[in-house]
Amino acid sequence: MSLIVGLTGGIATGKSTVAQFFKEENIPVIETDQIAKSVMQKGSAIYQSVVEHFGEEVLLTNLEINRKLLGQMIFEDPKKRELLNQLVHPAVRTVMQTEIEKYRLEGKKLIVADVPLLFEAGFNHEMDVTLVVWTDESTQLKRLMSRDEIDKALASMKIKAQLSLAEKKSKADYSLDNSHSILTTKKAFLEILNQLKERAGWEF
Ligand SMILES: Nc1ncnc2c1ncn2[C@@H]1O[C@H](COP(=O)(O)OP(=O)(O)O)[C@@H](O)[C@H]1O
Numbered sequence: 001m002s003l004i005v006g007l008t009g010g011i012a013t014g015k016s017t018v019a020q021f022f023k024e025e026n027i028p029v030i031e032t033d034q035i036a037k038s039v040m041q042k043g044s045a046i047y048q049s050v051v052e053h054f055g056e057e058v059l060l061t062n063l064e065i066n067r068k069l070l071g072q073m074i075f076e077d078p079k080k081r082e083l084l085n086q087l088v089h090p091a092v093r094t095v096m097q098t099e100i101e102k103y104r105l106e107g108k109k110l111i112v113a114d115v116p117l118l119f120e121a122g123f124n125h126e127m128d129v130t131l132v133v134w135t136d137e138s139t140q141l142k143r144l145m146s147r148d149e150i151d152k153a154l155a156s157m158k159i160k161a162q163l164s165l166a167e168k169k170s171k172a173d174y175s176l177d178n179s180h181s182i183l184t185t186k187k188a189f190l191e192i193l194n195q196l197k198e199r200a201g202w203e204f
């Protein structure tokens with residue numbers, strides 16, 4: 001039996017940072033952002049429908065989809081966001097399930113899926129347990145501004161466009177506070193990891 005862990009959080013709260021912690025413990029992590037990127041590659045069925053619905057102006061000169069521009073378009077328009085999600089999520093789900101199955105067959109006791117829209121897209125129903133990485137608001141804002149090199153106004157708009165961290169925390173089985181130093185987070189992570197291992201029947 002494998003335990004499937006859905007890892008989520010808000011923008012820039014530390015999902016990738018915690019995903020890296022899992023990898024350092026030799027626990028496989030499925031990155032759904034990467035899957036979304038790969039299913040939209042030039043020539044795929046989803047590529048075709050994205051171009052059909054969003055127009056050729058979403059293409060880069062090498063004819064790949066300009067994901068940054070697409071991101072801006074859907075950020076400003078909830079209807080377009082919904083449409084893009086409808087086009088992309090089913091394929092992401094299928095690839096994710098295939099990867100989970102592969103790791104299951106390899107006998108991995110713990111399998112992590114990093115899913116930014118875990119609750120919003122209903123991917124939480126495919127997980128055995130969910131873990132949300134959160135920070136306080138000002139830390140999230142500061143880290144987002146510095147990582148993406150954007151100003152405060154845009155950063156707070158991006159944060160506000162998401163399901164609130166409070167709501168994600170209330171829905172998740174485990175929550176990990178990443179508001180402080182990386183070492184503090186690592187310590188708290190290791191405690192949660194032990195609980196997950198116990199739940200997964202990990203032999204220590
Ligand atoms: N505990 C921490 N202390 C300082 N910086 C951090 C900490 N955790 C994450 N960061 C930084 O904050 C930014 C957002 O973290 P990241 O893991 O990329 O978030 P997410 O994947 O959730 O968007 C990155 O630049 C990362 O290096």
Ligand SMILES: [Mg+2]
Nearest residue numbers: 014015016017
């Ligand atoms: Mg990330």
